[in-house]
Amino acid sequence: MATREPRRAWLLMAAGDDRGYGGNEGYDDEYGAYYSWDSKVVNHKNLTVGDPVALWDKRRLLGVSVIEEIERSTGHKLQNRCPVCRTTAIKPRKTKLPRFRCDDCKAEFDTPRSEVVEVEIYRARYDAAWTDLDGLLDDREIRGVQANKGEFNAMRRLDWAAFSDVLERKHADRALRRVVGRLPDVAWGPTLDIAVDVPQGFRESLVRVRRGQREFREALLTAQGHRCAFTGAAPARVLEAGHLYSYARIGEHRAHGGLMLRRDIHRLFDDGLLAVDPEHGRVDVAEDLESCPQYARLHQQPLTLHLRDEQVDWLTQHWTEHRTVAD
Template sequence: MPTKSNIVHEPRLWILKTVSDSEKSYQTIESYKDEVEKSYNYDSNVPNHKQIKEGDYAIIANKQKILGFAVIQTINTDTSTKVISKCWECKSSTIEPRKNLTPKYRCNKGHTFEEPQTITVPITRYFAQYPETFIAYSDESERDVLSLRQYYSKYNQNLSMQSLNMDVLKLFPSVYQSLIEQNTFQVMLPANVANNETQDYNETPFYPINKDERESIKRQIKARRGQQKFRNDLRQRYGDKCMITGCEILDILEAAHIKPYRGINDNHPSNGLLLRADIHTLYDLNLIGINPQSLEITISKKLKNSEYSIYQGKTLITITKIPDKASLENRWMEFNNLGFVTKN
């Protein structure tokens, strides 16, 4: 039977609704601070948060208008907490303030109260990013959000992320082909392959495509290395070598963020490390940590008996400048909180 890593993800289409603070129906709901042309943010309390994958197609919209289309390039995560406001009686989180009446708040079940009950819960935050694939849509006369309602898999007006029939994209011929060409994440496979119904992955037939994928692959590698200026700034700051392994093969050195990327301001060179591709991945997974005081490398106990154990206790390779200490401290705290630390 094929394993999960063998199966090529079949892309889906999502409508992702972004709501500004002034447009929110319920002002007790925290803002996700979306950047419409770059990223869509959500958390583990939002329905369908586990369903959206890299390589999926997205229609970005507000309550009335379609704002644009994109192929989701990366989905980054981090852990955080969230304050949730609830009704004291029914525990509903659908609460809105009343302008001229008292008590001040009312839930959707009709209960009223002066202040809602608030609780703080742990969450995973998701950042679906698409800065290189976003296509703005401004033809207001053609279609709006309501015109897509018949194409929902299961329409629910209260959900901010819902799946649509893929054929919807064909309603927008001006963007359809461009989106397809930009999506280099997977090849569409027959449903029986995607659903593990073949007897042996090695016997799965080859499905050729005529498109030359080489330039697309180069673009993906470039995107993984980080924005070109950010990577060049790191090379100038730290030299052309992996700051943990000392590897000097430039083609596999990538720009890694210490504080996870949330916007262009995070591309400051003091918030970055130049790392070999595999080390970058392990650092992003918090399987490698950097002590902000000594700059010593700590290897997760999950890697204790692996080839990466040789880097335990080594010092981060720098020239004259070191990474931002506050960013290192926050990342070090996150690494330690996961309980993966190897005890010497």
């Protein structure tokens, strides 16, 4: 019997003073939404759409998510090297002079040798499933769940099984369910072989999709309009087709199995922080959200559309999972 390969996952160092730039000027990151790197970075080709990721800042865990999309483009960057041995293993010092010191040959200097190099630039987006876990794990705990304990790269392999066990022990079950629930329904399209000419070179994108998700959203928009079921009228670009059941478990789109939801409402509904009392058709806001006025005011408000019987059935299951069990 073949041994099942462990799930590939990544530990990513968020941009900041502690992220080693390899002699360049740094990266454009927004750690709760996307992560950037280039072809000079170790593991630059190994991250894949659908991989779970954990972000940290070398001191604490920041959060977890799943890669939804990877954009790639060509570009140039300024790279600084040691003038003695020409390595990029240099970093400006905060107080000491000379300003630079080479980690390899130990040379000290005020001005590095600079050159412009052509690179491939990558950006991974994962904001749809992002769950903030700021400070839940410290640096010692995070290093303990690396796949290779001695690795020090900015993008390194994460032991997903060990990391999941730690999250469970820390009572971060909701975050873990959110990530795991988005893993089984990943679909990989063919790699784009055609380069699209743009002023800065080319750009291609690998996107994690749910099969039929676009058609499912269009059907809900037609039936329900440009309206969030919880908050009312909203631009189409901020509305998402929210399943009333776990698509990861069922694996298909049901005709009346969804609601149009504003992006933030969708996330809170998936987490169970927002629910619908199926008996009265009114919004129930969890205690965790009571300190946020924009959500607290939704409590006991009716939905903005009339529910079908099938939707009430799904909402009853959601209510049972997130409210009845909690009681």
